[in-house]
Amino acid sequence: MVVNIQQAVSQKTAGFLTDEKIVIETLNLFFYYSSDSPALKDVNIIIPQKKVTAFIGPSGCGKSTLLRCFNRMNDLIPGTYHEGKVLIEGEDINKTGIRLERLRNKVGMVFQKSNPFPMSIWENVAFGPKVNGITDNTDLDEMVKSALIQADLWREVKERLDQSALDLSGGQQQRLCIARALANKPHIILMDEPASALDPISTGKIEETIDELKNQYTIVIVTHNMQQAARVSDYTAFMMTGEIIEFNDTRTLFTNPDKKLTEEYITGRFG
Amino acid sequence: MSQASGNISYFRQKGDPYVLMTSLALLLTLGMVVLMFGIILFQGLGFFWPRDLQEITLKQGEIYLGEIWEEETVHFKNSQGRLISESEIQIKKGNRDLSGRDFIWFKKQDISDQKSPPLATAFERMEYGNFYGYITGLNLGDKFIEDSAGNLFQQSSKALEKAMANREKREDLENQLNQLLAPLAGLQREISLLEIDHSIEPEAQAKKIDQLRMELQNLERKIEPDYQKYSGLLQKVADENEQLFLLVQTAEGAEVHLPLEKVVRLYQPNRMNIFQKTGFYAGKLWEFIAADPRESNTEGGVFPAIFGTVMMVLLMSIAVVPVGVLAALYLNEYAHQGTIIRLIRLSVNNLAGVPSIVFGIFGLGFFIYIMGSSIDQLFFSNKLPEPTFGTGGILWASLTLALLTLPVVVVATEEGILAVPRANKEGALALGATRWQMIRKIVLPNAMPGILTGLILAISRGAGEVAPLMITGVVKLAPSLPIDASFPFLHLDRKFMHLGFHIYDVGFQSPNVEAAKPMVYTTALLLILIVIFLNLLAIYMRNRLRKKYKTAVF
Ligand SMILES: Nc1ncnc2c1ncn2[C@@H]1O[C@H](COP(=O)(O)OP(=O)(O)O)[C@@H](O)[C@H]1O
Numbered sequence A: 001m002v003v004n005i006q007q008a009v010s011q012k013t014a015g016f017l018t019d020e021k022i023v024i025e026t027l028n029l030f031f032y033y034s035s036d037s038p039a040l041k042d043v044n045i046i047i048p049q050k051k052v053t054a055f056i057g058p059s060g061c062g063k064s065t066l067l068r069c070f071n072r073m074n075d076l077i078p079g080t081y082h083e084g085k086v087l088i089e090g091e092d093i094n095k096t097g098i099r100l101e102r103l104r105n106k107v108g109m110v111f112q113k114s115n116p117f118p119m120s121i122w123e124n125v126a127f128g129p130k131v132n133g134i135t136d137n138t139d140l141d142e143m144v145k146s147a148l149i150q151a152d153l154w155r156e157v158k159e160r161l162d163q164s165a166l167d168l169s170g171g172q173q174q175r176l177c178i179a180r181a182l183a184n185k186p187h188i189i190l191m192d193e194p195a196s197a198l199d200p201i202s203t204g205k206i207e208e209t210i211d212e213l214k215n216q217y218t219i220v221i222v223t224h225n226m227q228q229a230a231r232v233s234d235y236t237a238f239m240m241t242g243e244i245i246e247f248n249d250t251r252t253l254f255t256n257p258d259k260k261l262t263e264e265y266i267t268g269r270f271g
Numbered sequence B: 001m002s003q004a005s006g007n008i009s010y011f012r013q014k015g016d017p018y019v020l021m022t023s024l025a026l027l028l029t030l031g032m033v034v035l036m037f038g039i040i041l042f043q044g045l046g047f048f049w050p051r052d053l054q055e056i057t058l059k060q061g062e063i064y065l066g067e068i069w070e071e072e073t074v075h076f077k078n079s080q081g082r083l084i085s086e087s088e089i090q091i092k093k094g095n096r097d098l099s100g101r102d103f104i105w106f107k108k109q110d111i112s113d114q115k116s117p118p119l120a121t122a123f124e125r126m127e128y129g130n131f132y133g134y135i136t137g138l139n140l141g142d143k144f145i146e147d148s149a150g151n152l153f154q155q156s157s158k159a160l161e162k163a164m165a166n167r168e169k170r171e172d173l174e175n176q177l178n179q180l181l182a183p184l185a186g187l188q189r190e191i192s193l194l195e196i197d198h199s200i201e202p203e204a205q206a207k208k209i210d211q212l213r214m215e216l217q218n219l220e221r222k223i224e225p226d227y228q229k230y231s232g233l234l235q236k237v238a239d240e241n242e243q244l245f246l247l248v249q250t251a252e253g254a255e256v257h258l259p260l261e262k263v264v265r266l267y268q269p270n271r272m273n274i275f276q277k278t279g280f281y282a283g284k285l286w287e288f289i290a291a292d293p294r295e296s297n298t299e300g301g302v303f304p305a306i307f308g309t310v311m312m313v314l315l316m317s318i319a320v321v322p323v324g325v326l327a328a329l330y331l332n333e334y335a336h337q338g339t340i341i342r343l344i345r346l347s348v349n350n351l352a353g354v355p356s357i358v359f360g361i362f363g364l365g366f367f368i369y370i371m372g373s374s375i376d377q378l379f380f381s382n383k384l385p386e387p388t389f390g391t392g393g394i395l396w397a398s399l400t401l402a403l404l405t406l407p408v409v410v411v412a413t414e415e416g417i418l419a420v421p422r423a424n425k426e427g428a429l430a431l432g433a434t435r436w437q438m439i440r441k442i443v444l445p446n447a448m449p450g451i452l453t454g455l456i457l458a459i460s461r462g463a464g465e466v467a468p469l470m471i472t473g474v475v476k477l478a479p480s481l482p483i484d485a486s487f488p489f490l491h492l493d494r495k496f497m498h499l500g501f502h503i504y505d506v507g508f509q510s511p512n513v514e515a516a517k518p519m520v521y522t523t524a525l526l527l528i529l530i531v532i533f534l535n536l537l538a539i540y541m542r543n544r545l546r547k548k549y550k551t552a553v554f
């Protein structure tokens, strides 16, 4: 289900999104790690379908926090709570009765530091489908293969699917993590600085992969690297101290920002 | 001076003395361990080596034949105040049934003559310890051979083999007879129970008793031929063995009648060469490991104790690992980390400091008196008032030890769980795994080395524990093993023997402590070896797992 675009446009941002379908929407979202001060302050954002949306902003401004609100990973940290709403495909993901496993199956995540499990490559990619109830081995083989192809890793590992994933290089490990998320056939993929620990060549490969994926998936990527945001994303949100300062299509945001803060940030005057 | 003290303080500041102290402390610890293990090794391994037999004549005219066990020098001041040193020696002269004591001390200076006669023979017996003397005659049933020159050793050894074969035959026959008679005893028991049962009507009671009596008679008639056959055979074997005996002359010159059936082993150590001695040693060692104990545990083997120890440790592991792991998982993965959990964790850790006898008493009270009695009421009421599970047994002892070692397993498992990278756990959850799936597939395999460390510590602790076992099921001599061929094969209610308790019992409770001393060392050595073996097994498993689940490195 996709939210009526008029409804979204009536919110504060995003006149530029009129032609897009919306998959994620937050309404007056506040998030607290502890009660003293919110890590997210009144965030209202809409994320368009099958596009790449980037979050940029200085370190500690709440990019990861916002991202982790979309698959409720923040729930794992004891003592946190939120106010406001997060709608994914029109559904309030915090209402009672939501099954977390279903949500996370639909909203995949790639972490900043690649985290392959200490198992074989095959086992890593098949992990998601397996925990979600698929047991047939030929089905699993098929899913593993197609996920690895999409993550552009198949060529490199097809001969050694049964070898430990820990023997892969850093960049390969990260692409394995992308493949692992893809194997679940998610609608949305959240990426939290997926290339920040990688060398330029591996980073380039990841960016290529993202480019290929965006026709099929909604991708939300956090990055502190503005060139990267400019290269891979269609839309960019600039955040500071827990707030969305400016959200626009990437081109406009980088060439002709509305707000002074944005301009200062992208021209490197602070950050 | 100031220069020197400056040097010293500089020296101290650098920390060199402390480095020295750490190494000294390590040296001390290592030294103590090596010393203890060395003593146990030396004493324990030397026990089975055949010692030469010495015939010693004292100036007072007494003659002893036996093994020299110890030499000691005592120092004292005489009446003029001069320091005098005297050597004393201890010999094991055996023949307890004749003179009452196995061991004797005397002064070295009193010895007028000492030799090691080649024909001196040592006899290990079923009862009364060793016998030492010279074979002068051998009765083989159909003939009696006499030879005071002492050439009867070969023939006697052969006759001993026959006597031993007969003894086995006899034990077999006795077993068969017992099995034959067992149903009779059961029926008789039923009748006597009925006779005192006042809850049914007298008429019905009488009728039932008559009926049972009939059954009993029928059964008696049925087994009569078999009974006759077996007891006939038994009588024959017994008669045959009665005719197999030796005449043995002691060093003092007394002639003794020695039935071969009562002899376990006879040997002439003074005539043995090194290979024969080695063979003898191996035989004794094998007997020690594989045979049942004799002579209130001071002789023979410790097989039942080995069996009991290993089985108890295994049962304990089976009980403690799942419980400990689940508890640790709850503490770390499910529970809300707050004051209560901290308190619980503290209590669990402190459980490790509770004296083990307290666990024993708890085991007695809870497992035996409460759980055991309830089980008896529910499932074994036909055997009451004789308890089945309502008394000490290997199950209750194992569970008590499981409780005792639980903290160790919990703490080690918690450490293992904490070592699992958070990124992996989050990764699994982010893929839509439930908490339990995440625990099963990520946490448990990665925490396995920690769990096995816990198991290793638990085994080391559990295998050496004695105090709690003494009140929950260990006995000096168990009539049968906890596993045997009779249904249901695994008898968890049975009492069992244990090497640790064996050490205590033989060393401090035996009537003949002197003779038992080597047995204590040997048993201690064996217990240490078993603990080491079990540990190595667990360590091997852990290393294999470590290789499999080595954590991610860039
Ligand atoms: N687990 C946590 N517990 C408490 N505070 C946190 C936690 N994670 C992040 N924060 C705080 O929330 C704010 C936003 O963090 P984060 O979303 O990680 O920033 P970013 O990803 O933009 O660098 C920071 O001030 C950070 O200190």
Ligand SMILES: [Mg+2]
Binding pocket: A063, A064, A065, A192
């Ligand atoms: Mg971040």
